[in-house]
Amino acid sequence: MTGGFLVSVELLRVQTFLFAVPRLAAMVGANVLIGEELRLRLPQLAKACGATLPAPIIYSPRLGCSDPLDALAVPDELQDAPSRLLGDGILARDGGHFRAVFIDADKAENFRRRAQTRLLTRLPGLRFEIRSGPIDQDETVPLIDVRERSILEIPQIQVCEESGNGAARVFEERRLATESGEQLQRVAISTGVRLRGAAYSRFREGKSRDLIGLLQPGLPLQGPGHTLKTTATLGALAG
Numbered sequence: 001m002t003g004g005f006l007v008s009v010e011l012l013r014v015q016t017f018l019f020a021v022p023r024l025a026a027m028v029g030a031n032v033l034i035g036e037e038l039r040l041r042l043p044q045l046a047k048a049c050g051a052t053l054p055a056p057i058i059y060s061p062r063l064g065c066s067d068p069l070d071a072l073a074v075p076d077e078l079q080d081a082p083s084r085l086l087g088d089g090i091l092a093r094d095g096g097h098f099r100a101v102f103i104d105a106d107k108a109e110n111f112r113r114r115a116q117t118r119l120l121t122r123l124p125g126l127r128f129e130i131r132s133g134p135i136d137q138d139e140t141v142p143l144i145d146v147r148e149r150s151i152l153e154i155p156q157i158q159v160c161e162e163s164g165n166g167a168a169r170v171f172e173e174r175r176l177a178t179e180s181g182e183q184l185q186r187v188a189i190s191t192g193v194r195l196r197g198a199a200y201s202r203f204r205e206g207k208s209r210d211l212i213g214l215l216q217p218g219l220p221l222q223g224p225g226h227t228l229k230t231t232a233t234l235g236a237l238a239g
Helices: 016-019 024-048 082-087 105-122 189-202 211-219 230-238
Strands: 007-013 090-092 097-102 127-134 170-178 182-188
Touching: 007 016, 007 024, 007 090, 007 105, 016 024, 024 097, 024 105, 024 189, 024 211, 082 090, 105 127, 105 211, 170 189, 189 211
Parallel strands: none
Antiparallel strands: 007 097, 007 127, 090 097, 170 182
16 A cells, blocks of 8 residues: 555553443443444544545455445444445544544644544543554654643542542432432532443433444344343343
């Protein structure tokens, strides 16, 4: 492969991110957040920034693929169609990896910066690396080290009561069991915990765009002959 610039995104310590909050709902929400960013949002951002294959690269859009999502009639951009993604300059978008090709350095750098900002905003607490460089020379551009300030540096900010890590940014009303019965209490949570909760709600409503969320409508979990009810089982486990 010659010409063009490759931007690579690597998500690090994904399991630590998934299990940061010890509640099933938060774990599902964290998985939804990662899946939606890799499979949908980053590809959309890459195409908006001009991702495309350099002219010398030839590919065949007629290559077949066995996509388990086809039967579910999901939107084209969410289907596993490697040849179509390749035509849009997207080389990978799953398994914690994202690769996109751009024809010039400016477009690659624009995407790198915007992707970095997006990941810091949408996946707070998740470590990642972004590398950018010319494909033909296999060189890389060092990632600017951008991390959230340690909570120890800002002791005036309350620690998230849900995960025990990170600064609490918002308050959420929760029904908590106490010795005198169930009571409504305000819990200080971090942005990451709030995003997990919102993502889990989308998953429960069938609106998430991660791989598991897309497969969920095709699973025989409800109807005659099936005793497993999502609202009665997963909800009870998730809390």
